[in-house]
Amino acid sequence: MKLFLLFFPLSTLLLVIQTTLWTMFLPQVPCPNTTLLITLYLGFQAPLLGGGLCALALGFLLDVFSGVTFGFHGMILLAIFIFTAGFGRQLNGDNPLTLPLATIIGSAAFAFISVLILLLFSDRDQVWLQILSSIPLQIGVNLAAVIVLRPLFTYLGRLGEVHPASPFRKNP
Amino acid sequence: MRDFLDLQKRLFVLVILFLCALLLYSYNLRTKPDTNLFERSILVLTEPLSQGVTATTRSAITLWQDYLSLVGVKQENDSLRQELKHLERIQIHNNELAAENARLKGLLQFRESVEEQAIPAQVISADAMNWFRTITINKGTASGISENMPVMAASGVVGRTIKCAANSSRVLLITDASSAVSALIQNSRTRTVARGTGSGISCEYAARLDETGVGDHLVTSGTGGVFPKGVPIGIITMVQTPEYGLFQTIKAKPAVDFSRLEEVLVIVKHQQ
Numbered sequence: 244m245k246l247f248l249l250f251f252p253l254s255t256l257l258l259v260i261q262t263t264l265w266t267m268f269l270p271q272v273p274c275p276n277t278t279l280l281i282t283l284y285l286g287f288q289a290p291l292l293g294g295g296l297c298a299l300a301l302g303f304l305l306d307v308f309s310g311v312t313f314g315f316h317g318m319i320l321l322a323i324f325i326f327t328a329g330f331g332r333q334l335n336g337d338n339p340l341t342l343p344l345a346t347i348i349g350s351a352a353f354a355f356i357s358v359l360i361l362l363l364f365s366d367r368d369q370v371w372l373q374i375l376s377s378i379p380l381q382i383g384v385n386l387a388a389v390i391v392l393r394p395l396f397t398y399l400g401r402l403g404e405v406h407p408a409s410p411f412r413k414n415p
Numbered sequence: 416m417r418d419f420l421d422l423q424k425r426l427f428v429l430v431i432l433f434l435c436a437l438l439l440y441s442y443n444l445r446t447k448p449d450t451n452l453f454e455r456s457i458l459v460l461t462e463p464l465s466q467g468v469t470a471t472t473r474s475a476i477t478l479w480q481d482y483l484s485l486v487g488v489k490q491e492n493d494s495l496r497q498e499l500k501h502l503e504r505i506q507i508h509n510n511e512l513a514a515e516n517a518r519l520k521g522l523l524q525f526r527e528s529v530e531e532q533a534i535p536a537q538v539i540s541a542d543a544m545n546w547f548r549t550i551t552i553n554k555g556t557a558s559g560i561s562e563n564m565p566v567m568a569a570s571g572v573v574g575r576t577i578k579c580a581a582n583s584s585r586v587l588l589i590t591d592a593s594s595a596v597s598a599l600i601q602n603s604r605t606r607t608v609a610r611g612t613g614s615g616i617s618c619e620y621a622a623r624l625d626e627t628g629v630g631d632h633l634v635t636s637g638t639g640g641v642f643p644k645g646v647p648i649g650i651i652t653m654v655q656t657p658e659y660g661l662f663q664t665i666k667a668k669p670a671v672d673f674s675r676l677e678e679v680l681v682i683v684k685h686q687q
Contacts, residue, residue: 259461262540262551263468270674273545291425295432302436307457308543311577311593314440321433357546364444370592373613374546381545 246289247297249399254278254301258308273381275388276353278305282320283342283349283389284396286327298324312365319356323349346389350382449562450578458555458580462539465583466553469539533567533680534558539583548591548611549577552679557581563641565682571647571670572596572635573679586679589648590615590669597639598648600625600665601632609633609648609667616649618665625663627654633667643682 257277265274278301285294302317310316327345334341358371450458484491536554554560556579566573566586574594578585587594590611598609598618605625607618621627631651637644649667656663 255457255461256464258543259464259468259540262543263465264472266541267469267472274543276544278543291422292428295429299432299436303453304457305543307454307578308540309549310542310544310547311549311587311591312440313443313451313454314436318433318436318440321429321436325429325433360440364441365593370546370613373592377545 244293245402246285246293247300249402250281250285250297251300251304253395253399254281254304258304262308273377273384275384276350276381277388277392278302278316278320279323279349279353280346280385280389280392281396282324283327283331283345284393284400286324287331287342287345288400291328294328295321295324315357315360319353319360322356323352326352342389342393343386346385347382350385351378354378354381450580454578455580458551458578458583458585462553462555462580462583465539465551469537532559532683534560534683536560536584536679536681538676538679546592546613548588548594548613548673550574550586550588550673550676552584552586552681553582554681555580555582555584558681559683560584560681565642565646567646567680567682568671568676568678570672571649572642573671573673573676575641576681584681588673590673595619595639596642596648597636598633599636600627600651601634603627603631606636607633607665612666615652616667616669618651618667619662621663621665623656623661623663627651627663627665629654 254277261274261277265272282298282301285297288294289297298320299317302315302320303313305316305320306313327349331341331345334344354374354377358374361370361374534554536552536558538550539553540551542549550573552566560576560579562576562579564576566575572589574586574588574591576584577587588611589596589609590613592611592613594611596609598607599605600607600618600621603625605621605627607621609616610619616633618633629651633648633651635642635644635646635648647670649669651665652668653666654663655665
């Protein structure tokens with residue numbers, strides 16, 4: 244609950260900033276996917292169930308600010324949370340390079356899952372070209388954003404008493 | 416063993432959650448666009464913040480630009496005086512044309528009837544992701560706006576409302592890949608579907624034998640049930656007519672410059 248109360252307002256605030264100020268001052272540069280970055284952080288640090296629910300809520304929040312169909316981002320962010328919690332926690336969470344590496348993989352995964360879902364469920368037959376061509380720039384912007392936001396995430400993680408404890412290990 | 420079972424249980428719950436999210440998405444995809452309680456609450460809560468940030472930033476930009484423009488104000492003043500004289504002449508000419516127009520309308524017994532009400536609104540934010548094309552405006556259900564209402568700018572079609580809260584609404588732009596508008600190519604009267612491509616518009620199902628040229632205007636056909644007839648959508652920029660097949664490949668540039676869009680009009684349809 245603490246986790247949700249800390250990261251949900253932060254995500255809302257970041258989304259408001261990126262939908263208003265970012266598009267006003269940097270219209271040609273893609274927005275960083277801050278919700279994805281928070282989900283990745285939660286994937287490494289948060290408890291499995293609480294983090295999963297929080298990732299789903301963040302996805303629903305992103306659906307309010309982006310896209311057409313409610314539920315689209317919720318599903319993607321939950322899938323990314325599960326993968327990060329499952330595989331990312333095998334990496335050393337204290338290493339400063341782990342989160343940037345996860346950002347690269349996570350950003351690419353976000354785009355590929357989006358394409359897959361849109362092609363399977365929707366009739367947006369031309370959107371995949373647009374998404375795939377934007378992946379390199381999006382990864383760059385997300386990397387820059389994660390470097391800037393990481394101290395804030397760590398601070399909030401400490402406030403929320405989140406420990407890098409993997410539920411996938413026997414004795415974390 | 417207990418740890419392992421506990422982990423399996425939590426994983427199972429997450430998988431169930433994922434399936435629920437998948438079902439929710441699938442359900443929303445197949446039902447009429449509607450704004451649920453969660454979306455409405457978030458839109459209501461964030462609307463003052465979005466509007467405040469946008470208004471403050473725009474004021475700051477205007478203030479700065481006004482200060483900068485003082486530098487060349489004398490020369491500009493002189494040229495504006497010249498321009499004013501020129502415009503006065505045009506004004507007199509226009510008054511003549513307006514009077515003539517009124518007379519002709521009377522002759523043709525043209526009935527002026529405003530069947531639809533237009534609500535002006537300001538753009539307060541854009542889409543949070545880069546591959547969707549939506550904007551948020553500062554008017555919502557409190558002003559009589561609901562889902563699926565056409566949104567226009569002075570230069571043409573902007574899109575349609577997809578999510579509405581009390582004081583804000585999300586608008587799906589015609590350039591979004593999920594947007595499709597029933598359209599006509601003005602010169603040839605070719606029927607087509609103007610579908611968004613992210614940056615522009617592609618015209619689908621335009622018959623191969625119909626003559627279409629670059630520079631032709633694309634307007635709404637009025638048959639889609641959302642947009643009124645004859646509103647500009649864009650200008651044709653590319654036409655490819657294959658030797659065989661049924662349809663041409665046509666691309667168009669939107670009539671509205673979405674990067675500079677600040678004010679729009681929402682056409683409120685009267686209840687039948």
